[in-house]
Amino acid sequence: MIQFVVRRAVAAIPVVIGVTLFTFLIMHSTIGSYVPGLDLNPNLKAKDIEQIRRALGLERPLYVQYLDWLGVAFIMGKLGLAGLLGGWQNITPGLLEGDFGHSLVDGTSVAGQVFDRLPNTILLTVTAIVIGVLFSIPLGVMGALRRGSRLDNLFTALSVGGVAVPQFWLGLMLILLFSVQFQAWGLPFLPSSGVATPFGGGDLLDRFAHLLMPAIVLSFVYLAIWSRYTRSSMLEQLSQDYVRTARAKGMPERHVTYRHALRNALIPLVTLVGLELPGLVSGGLVVEAVFGWPGIGLLTYQRALAYDFTMVLGIVTFASLLVVAGNLIADLLYATLDPRIRLS
Amino acid sequence: MIGQPTAEEIGTPAAGHEGRADRPAQSYWSESLERMRQNRVGIVCGYAVLALVVIAICAPLLAQFVTHVTPTHQELDSQFDPPNAQHWLGADEVGRDTLTRLIYGSQVSLAVGFLTVAMQLVVGGGVGLVAGYFGRWVDEVLMRIVDVVLAIPAIFLFILMSILFRPNLLTLSVIIASVGWGGVARLVRGESLSIRNRDFMLATRSVGAGSGRLILRHLLPNVLPIMIVAATLNVGAVILAEAALDFLGLGIHPPTASWGNMLSNSQTYFTHSAWLVVFPGLMIFLTVLAANLFGNAVRDAFDPRLKS
Amino acid sequence: MTEHLLEVRDLHTQFPTRDGLVRAVDGVSFHIDPGETIGIVGESGSGKSVTVQSIMRLLQPPGRITGGEVRFRGRDLVQVSDSEMEEIRGEEIAMIFQDPMTSLNPVFRTGWQVGEPLRLHKGFDMPRSIAAAVSMLTRVGIPEPSSRARSFPHEFSGGMRQRAMIAMGLTTSPAVLIADEPTTALDVTIQAQILDLLKTVNREFRTATILITHNLGVVAGMCERVIVMYGGRVVEQGPTEDVFDNPKHPYTWSLLRSIPRLDAEEHDVLKAIQGLPPDLTNLPSGCAFHPRCPFQVERCPREVPPLVAVGPTQLAACWVTQSGVDLNARDAASPTGESHRE
Numbered sequence: 003m004i005q006f007v008v009r010r011a012v013a014a015i016p017v018v019i020g021v022t023l024f025t026f027l028i029m030h031s032t033i034g035s036y037v038p039g040l041d042l043n044p045n046l047k048a049k050d051i052e053q054i055r056r057a058l059g060l061e062r063p064l065y066v067q068y069l070d071w072l073g074v075a076f077i078m079g080k081l082g083l084a085g086l087l088g089g090w091q092n093i094t095p096g097l098l099e100g101d102f103g104h105s106l107v108d109g110t111s112v113a114g115q116v117f118d119r120l121p122n123t124i125l126l127t128v129t130a131i132v133i134g135v136l137f138s139i140p141l142g143v144m145g146a147l148r149r150g151s152r153l154d155n156l157f158t159a160l161s162v163g164g165v166a167v168p169q170f171w172l173g174l175m176l177i178l179l180f181s182v183q184f185q186a187w188g189l190p191f192l193p194s195s196g197v198a199t200p201f202g203g204g205d206l207l208d209r210f211a212h213l214l215m216p217a218i219v220l221s222f223v224y225l226a227i228w229s230r231y232t233r234s235s236m237l238e239q240l241s242q243d244y245v246r247t248a249r250a251k252g253m254p255e256r257h258v259t260y261r262h263a264l265r266n267a268l269i270p271l272v273t274l275v276g277l278e279l280p281g282l283v284s285g286g287l288v289v290e291a292v293f294g295w296p297g298i299g300l301l302t303y304q305r306a307l308a309y310d311f312t313m314v315l316g317i318v319t320f321a322s323l324l325v326v327a328g329n330l331i332a333d334l335l336y337a338t339l340d341p342r343i344r345l346s
Numbered sequence: 347m348i349g350q351p352t353a354e355e356i357g358t359p360a361a362g363h364e365g366r367a368d369r370p371a372q373s374y375w376s377e378s379l380e381r382m383r384q385n386r387v388g389i390v391c392g393y394a395v396l397a398l399v400v401i402a403i404c405a406p407l408l409a410q411f412v413t414h415v416t417p418t419h420q421e422l423d424s425q426f427d428p429p430n431a432q433h434w435l436g437a438d439e440v441g442r443d444t445l446t447r448l449i450y451g452s453q454v455s456l457a458v459g460f461l462t463v464a465m466q467l468v469v470g471g472g473v474g475l476v477a478g479y480f481g482r483w484v485d486e487v488l489m490r491i492v493d494v495v496l497a498i499p500a501i502f503l504f505i506l507m508s509i510l511f512r513p514n515l516l517t518l519s520v521i522i523a524s525v526g527w528g529g530v531a532r533l534v535r536g537e538s539l540s541i542r543n544r545d546f547m548l549a550t551r552s553v554g555a556g557s558g559r560l561i562l563r564h565l566l567p568n569v570l571p572i573m574i575v576a577a578t579l580n581v582g583a584v585i586l587a588e589a590a591l592d593f594l595g596l597g598i599h600p601p602t603a604s605w606g607n608m609l610s611n612s613q614t615y616f617t618h619s620a621w622l623v624v625f626p627g628l629m630i631f632l633t634v635l636a637a638n639l640f641g642n643a644v645r646d647a648f649d650p651r652l653k654s
Numbered sequence: 655m656t657e658h659l660l661e662v663r664d665l666h667t668q669f670p671t672r673d674g675l676v677r678a679v680d681g682v683s684f685h686i687d688p689g690e691t692i693g694i695v696g697e698s699g700s701g702k703s704v705t706v707q708s709i710m711r712l713l714q715p716p717g718r719i720t721g722g723e724v725r726f727r728g729r730d731l732v733q734v735s736d737s738e739m740e741e742i743r744g745e746e747i748a749m750i751f752q753d754p755m756t757s758l759n760p761v762f763r764t765g766w767q768v769g770e771p772l773r774l775h776k777g778f779d780m781p782r783s784i785a786a787a788v789s790m791l792t793r794v795g796i797p798e799p800s801s802r803a804r805s806f807p808h809e810f811s812g813g814m815r816q817r818a819m820i821a822m823g824l825t826t827s828p829a830v831l832i833a834d835e836p837t838t839a840l841d842v843t844i845q846a847q848i849l850d851l852l853k854t855v856n857r858e859f860r861t862a863t864i865l866i867t868h869n870l871g872v873v874a875g876m877c878e879r880v881i882v883m884y885g886g887r888v889v890e891q892g893p894t895e896d897v898f899d900n901p902k903h904p905y906t907w908s909l910l911r912s913i914p915r916l917d918a919e920e921h922d923v924l925k926a927i928q929g930l931p932p933d934l935t936n937l938p939s940g941c942a943f944h945p946r947c948p949f950q951v952e953r954c955p956r957e958v959p960p961l962v963a964v965g966p967t968q969l970a971a972c973w974v975t976q977s978g979v980d981l982n983a984r985d986a987a988s989p990t991g992e993s994h995r996e
Binding site: 247 | 710712736737739740741742743744745748749751753756757758759760761762770771774775806808819822
């Protein structure tokens with residue numbers, strides 16, 4: 003088990019290096035040559051541009067800049083190893099110290115912005131995942147137990163449709179129905195954007211009303227995929243020999259289904275859900291944009307429209323590292339649940 | 347008595363081997379096509395996608411002879427016209443005909459859809475074949491690169507790239523393909539690894555065939571089914587991603603009509619002109635649905651791993 | 655007539671398939687008494703497994719029992735309700751399967767699984783059922799049973815898993831143990847150990863054992879009586895010794911000639927049975943074995959031979975032996991010699 007964990011963690015290291023190198027190189031090429039308007043601004047003389055570049059530390063060799071961005075250079079400085087960096091000044095804390103850079107537009111820190119928005123995003127995605135799990139498993143099991151029935155066919159059609167429906171359109175259609183039309187018909191209606199009603203809103207019910215539509219839209223794809231998966235996984239397990247053994251022991255069919263088969267069927271599903279962990283941050287971007295949900299997705303989107311490269315890159319780095327961590331967690335989850343992996 | 351069967355043993359396998367080398371290949375394709383033909387839903391969806399391709403290609407003709415307006419033609423007295431005899435699917439805020447714009451929008455969706463998938467196949471297939479064929483450190487390096495590509499959340503990468511490059515049909519395809527190739531590469535690599543060590547590969551190598559020839563003439567035809575399956579399954583997802591980028595204003599920009607930017611545009615007006623948001627979304631939904639169902643049918647018929 | 659422990663009468667089981675109706679079991683009858691061990695022998699597709707699955711009512715859909723009775727302790731198992739059947743399964747009739755690798759649930763500890771029948775049928779609580787499982791694991795020869803009970807099935811070797819399966823079958827002291835090819839998936843040395851164990855169990859517990867196998871050697875060492883099946887029917891039945899010494903059906907005769915014997919003379923050649931096992935959707939007319947039968951007479955393709963007494967102890971369904979022909983006597987002028995030239 004420990005060996006397994008260590009092996010997976012070691013395998014993640016090159017990926018972390020790759021991701022940070024990738025974002026660093028993009029950052030370098032953009033700040034170096036494409037700060038918007040920098041080359042075009044007639045008021046800036048060559049000397050001024052040079053000064054800006056120096057302020058950003060761009061005259062240093064590439065590896066120093068990378069180590070600086072990673073935060074390794076900072077640590078080396080603390081350890082008195084700064085000499086190895088060729089005596090370059092201007093070393094600041096980096097990724098390792100939790101500093102993901104600063105906005106090109108307003109100078110705010112990426113980490114600060116991200117952590118401001120993180121709770122909203124996590125609230126939205128976790129709710130969606132919970133809805134997805136709560137509904138997809140019963141639907142999948144029902145489909146498997148009544149394979150080929152009308153109910154099963156209906157679920158199949160719904161899940162095929164669920165994968166094909168564009169989230170942003172589904173969001174708009176729900177807003178059209180539950181916000182616009184319900185209001186027009188004089189029915190209680192749902193708010194169409196934000197996390198809470200500004201000025202006076204914000205109690206639990208109000209927040210729940212705001213959460214409902216985006217969470218449902220986001221859960222739709224999960225539901226479609228996971229219920230399919232549960233169904234086929236369940237069908238596979240029900241045809242296994244050990245199920246026959248369980249029946250031969252005289253176990254009631256209900257027991258066979260829920261105690262023996264479902265337990266095995268859920269193991270791969272857990273990994274599948276685990277693989278959505280990284281999506282905690284990025285998965286809801288489109289939904290956040292449609293519903294004006296002030297999470298990390300909306301932040302990224304707004305900053306992208308404002309060409310705030312450093313902010314977007316910082317967020318991308320953060321999110322990518324989360325993906326790596328999330329995959330690791332998914333592996334561990336799988337390993338804890340499946341005794342065949344846990345002990346080998 | 348002892349000599350006789352041995353002679354036969356030497357004779358038969360060799361003769362049988364040659365026959366076997368291309369017979370299963372042929373029967374594989376015809377068998378798969380037969381299975382495909384039996385999947386009624388899949389066939390219908392395939393024709394639906396084909397019909398859409400024809401519509402996209404014939405867009406100028408349809409605009410001239412059927413709807414009688416260009417996609418950018420503005421009629422100020424038709425502003426927010428609901429569906430009627432003149433504008434079958436209504437008109438937008440400057441009186442442009444929705445149907446005409448939808449027809450032209452299909453060009454964007456399909457062009458990006460097919461172009462992207464083609465790029466994914468070429469890059470992902472190439473990387474997968476090379477990694478799978480050479481194995482060892484080549485495989486190790488290439489697969490770590492794939493890990494990196496797949497670790498960056500797709501939508502963030504799309505956004506990052508679209509603010510770096512100003513998107514048109516081609517760059518948008520490159521942007522979307524830059525993520526999707528990783529998945530194809532993993533798939534093809536896995537399949538190549540398993541085929542590489544089969545006897546016929548060793549046999550071909552032993553008669554002195556070079557790596558290039560082995561990869562292209564022997565490995566590629568064997569991983570082709572899996573690539574075809576991956577390609578058809580990806581088209582729907584690519585169309586969805588493209589529409590999402592257009593919708594976010596990070597893809598194809600107006601006045602060029604695309605389903606995604608029509609939706610984005612109609613967001614402002616949909617409280618009073620619901621048709622503006624219903625129809626483009628419906629087009630995306632139906633197209634992706636048809637592409638996915640066709641993809642499923644292709645997978646069921648062609649995926650060699652599904653065969654028992 | 656005294657009642658047998660378990661008696662199968664004229665059992666019919668069918669599978670509707672796309673290629674036609676498969677009569678997997680077509681009028682099978684036999685019985686077993688306490689403490690007895692009987693063997694059911696046949697090629698794959700002969701209906702031997704489907705027969706016992708029918709007894710246990712564990713048929714895979716779309717398989718269905720379409721006729722006959724399974725009398726067990728005064729009840730007809732074909733007719734009892736599902737919940738009654740659940741109580742009989744595992745408590746009074748236990749079954750072990752061919753592949754011990756896949757027949758245990760991978761996510762539960764072995765002791766938990768072995769003790770489960772006791773919790774289901776005897777109302778044991780968890781600690782008691784586990785304790786009973788441990789003592790049963792001891793009796794089937796699993797070393798360090800209390801620590802092994804806490805292990806998962808994948809930590810066991812194949813032979814150990816089959817021992818655990820047997821332990822699981824025996825926890826409730828069933829009257830009948832059905833073993834469906836229990837050694838096919840195991841190594842030869844392990845096979846012998848498992849068979850020994852089954853024999854011991856049969857003696858100690860007086861459990862009537864039905865052993866399904868395609869291996870005649872297994873039958874010879876284990877069973878008092880043997881039932882030979884072909885194409886869904888019983889073709890020969892009788893005390894093992896008699897059947898082996900003096901087979902009364904050409905199929906049995908061919909089977910016996912196809913196994914290597916240590917006492918065989920040097921020039922004896924092993925004779926494989928000609929032809930292929932029959933296509934179940936399209937069985938040959940008359941006696942299903944006739945296309946492969948070296949003794950075929952004119953009547954064989956036309957009429958199905960009934961299973962009748964041939965000699966003092968044996969039953970056989972064959973027109974040839976019913977007319978008094980001794981198969982062993984024709985050994986020398988073997989008609990199968992023709993197969994050499996093919």
